[in-house]
Amino acid sequence: MRGKMRGVQRSSTRAVGATSLRFAGSSGVLGVCARGRSALDRSVIGLCSLALAALALCATRRAAAQDRPASDAAVVAPPAPTPTRYAIEASLDPTTHIVDGTLRLHWVNESAAPAVDLWLHLYLNAFANDDTVFMRESRGQLRGVRNPGRGRIEVTSLRTDAGVDLLPRARTDLIRGDATQMRVVLPSPIATGDAIDLRIVFRSHLPPVFARSGYVRDFHMIAQWFPKLAAREPSGVWSSFPYHGMGEFYSDFATYELALSVPTGWVVGATGEQTSEEVRGGRVVRHFRADRVHDAAWVAWPHFRERAVTHEGVQIRILYPPGHDAAVPRHEQAVREGLTRLGRAFGPYPYRTLTVVLPPRGADGAAGMEYPTLIVSAGPWMDMPGIHTPVPEDVTVHELAHEWFYGLVASNEVAWPMLDEGLTQWATSRVLADLYGESRSAVSLPGLTLSNFELQRLFALHGRPVPAPGLPAYAFDDTSYGRSVYLRTALVLETTRRSYGAARFDRAMGHYARAQRFRHPTPDDLFASFDGVFGGGFSDRVLRPALMRGETADARLVRLSSVRNSAGAYLTEIEAQREGTLALPLWIELRGEHGERRRLPWAPGVPRYRASFTARTQFTAALLDPDRHNLLDADALDGTIAHRRAPSRAVLSRLVALFYAMIAAVGA
Secondary structure (H helix, E strand, O other): OOOOOOOOOOOEEEEEOOEEEEEOOOOOOOOOOOOOOHHHHOOHHHHHHHHHHHHHOOOOOOOOOOOOOOOHHHHOOOOOOOOOEEEEEEEEEOOOOEEEEEEEEEEEOOOOOOEEEEEEEOHHHHHOOOOOHHHHHHOOEEOOEEOOOOOEEEEEEEEEOOOOEOHHHEEOOOEOOEOOEEEEEEEEEEOOOOEEEEEEEEEEEOOEOEOOEEEEOOEEEEOOOOOEEOEEOOOOOEEOOOOOOOOOOOOOOEEEEEEEEEEOOOEEEEOOEEEEEEEEOOEEEEEEEEEEEOOOOEEEEOOOEEEEEEEOOEEEEEEEOOOOOOOHHHHHHHHHHHHHHHHHHHOOOOOOEEEEEOOOOOOHHHOOEEEOOEEEOOOOOOOOOOOEOOOOHHHHHHHHHOHHHHHHEOOOOOOOHHHOHHHHHHHHHHHHHHHHOHHHOOEEEOOEEEOHHHHHHHHHHOOOOOOOOOOOHHHOOHHHHHHHHHHHHHHHHHHHHHHHOHHHHHHHHHHHHHHOOOEOOOHHHHHHHHHHHHOOOHHHHOHHHHHHOOOOOOEEEEEEEEEEOOOOOEEEEEEEEEOOOOOOOEEEEEEEOOOOEEEEEEOOOOOEEEEEEEEOOOEEEEEEOOOOOOOOOOOHHHHEEEOOOOOOHHHHHHHHHHHHHHHHHOOO
16 A cells, blocks of 8 residues: 656666566656665755745555575466356445445365364444544554544345345444454354355445545545455454554455446546446446456546556556546556566466556545555646656555565455555565666656665664564554655565675565465565575575564774884774674775775674774775665664764754655645
8 A cells, every 4th residue: 555756767777586577668757775875964054945935835375495486477477267256236425425236156165174164354334433443543543644533334135045034133332432344153054175155235425525535526446345254264263353553354266247237428437447337327337357356446536547558568558547647647657657567576467457546635534445457546646857756656566566566466454454554565666666767756846766665764864773674564553654664664664685796686586476476475475585585594584584573784883993013004994883782794995095995894793893994095984884784774874984974964864864755745
């Protein structure tokens, strides 16, 4: 959820698996990375001016221990129908903002144990009162948008195909004040391999748009709107949970067939591809189908404009409000570049359609969200030539990357949110950085470029400590969730990539994405892919400590001395200290007053570094981690020793953070 692009033509090469992938250029994106240091070397005055200008404008099951990923042909065939099927007929009343629906559900027990009950998610009930788990944990707000009103879902009939009434066997009072789960005790167990057919009649009262779903005026974002089965693990355990304030969703793959009724003249975008439409009186019914997805959402509004294009066999449909024509090409280019680059890195996008929704003004609560084959982006309505800021491309690429890390690689978003949000954040940043250069990946303005990974470091590692990224969603509040799950995960991954080799890292990540396609992986599956490429024990030394325990890699320079001896040479002594517990390979660069440079390696596992040598050169400055490989060091300023330290660098770093915060707020 949430997610930047624009720039010049370029091409670059990245290794994934055994093949070298050419990221063919066309128009680009804004980017997101941090090797270049030029952004931090700009003058304070220039940065302040640009910051004020920006304010005035308001504007990321186990893998085999092998070196190569599975071939695309083996894992990326067109999605086949699944045993479980949802067939939903739904009608929207735009005056009352009510969706009346009938769900015919065919469920096959593919687990190893008989099913004695069914667990259903009733997500809209999160907005029924102030005492739900969602409202208590979120304190009635999400991403700065406060809950403006109520919403709920009612199940009025629940019967088997044989007519057995299961509603008296259903309970929703499983947690005090919360009815976002329904447990249905079955009359008799469903054996492994057997199926049940249900007919469920429901009524969804949409809230004023908030937390991904709802309405504003006649715009309707209809998400998490029907009774949906919880995911059932292979062991036979239902992975059901209440709708958490920070968590998202988790369910099994299924085939979805939708028949959506709206007033004539209304535009509809939905999960899947439209198969037909029919007019019934003053209404139109549009039929959609999607195979092997784990959710379905739709949007309806009579004022949408539409842009339809095709890229690499995918029919892209962009639905946008009147007046956004100037911004649409940027979203389109972001999608084109994203489909190409993400597809080459993680396996091609397997569906034939992709719908991109730009919500109208006032619908911020629906923006920045992903659903199978449908993403909701955000951003300003205007384009500003020469002023490239993180939106709208960041949001569009981020939500598109979720089609892999959430959509295809369908991890439990409540138990391990880092596997969808964190991996998506990293993948988004890499796409943008590879397109436009890491030093200008966040902002590219006349006279100023900013690196997104470096800016993420400033936000993630400063302030009060946050829980480790690998914890469940409910371990976080609204601030720590973004800093840890999104940003810290991305920094861990990018630090690993820079420190241990981009080609091998890309191969490991590509293997994970391909091997876990259409599966429900855990962190162990991610770690197994990395151990398969980097060798056994790699994840235990690097990834687990950083992601599951939140260990840092802080280090600092302690002392530099370079003194001339009686022979006319200089005895140079350098000391450095690791403050964090995560051991990474580091370099120390010594610099002479006439431009001489010498690099010294600092091996992992060595807490205190000491070196001395004699040379004809006097070294007057030392720089720890000169290539900016280590993004897990909260204070990069203590990695520099010089007789003439760069003035006001600490102030400049804070201004950079302020500048980025203002830019990110524009249109978000």
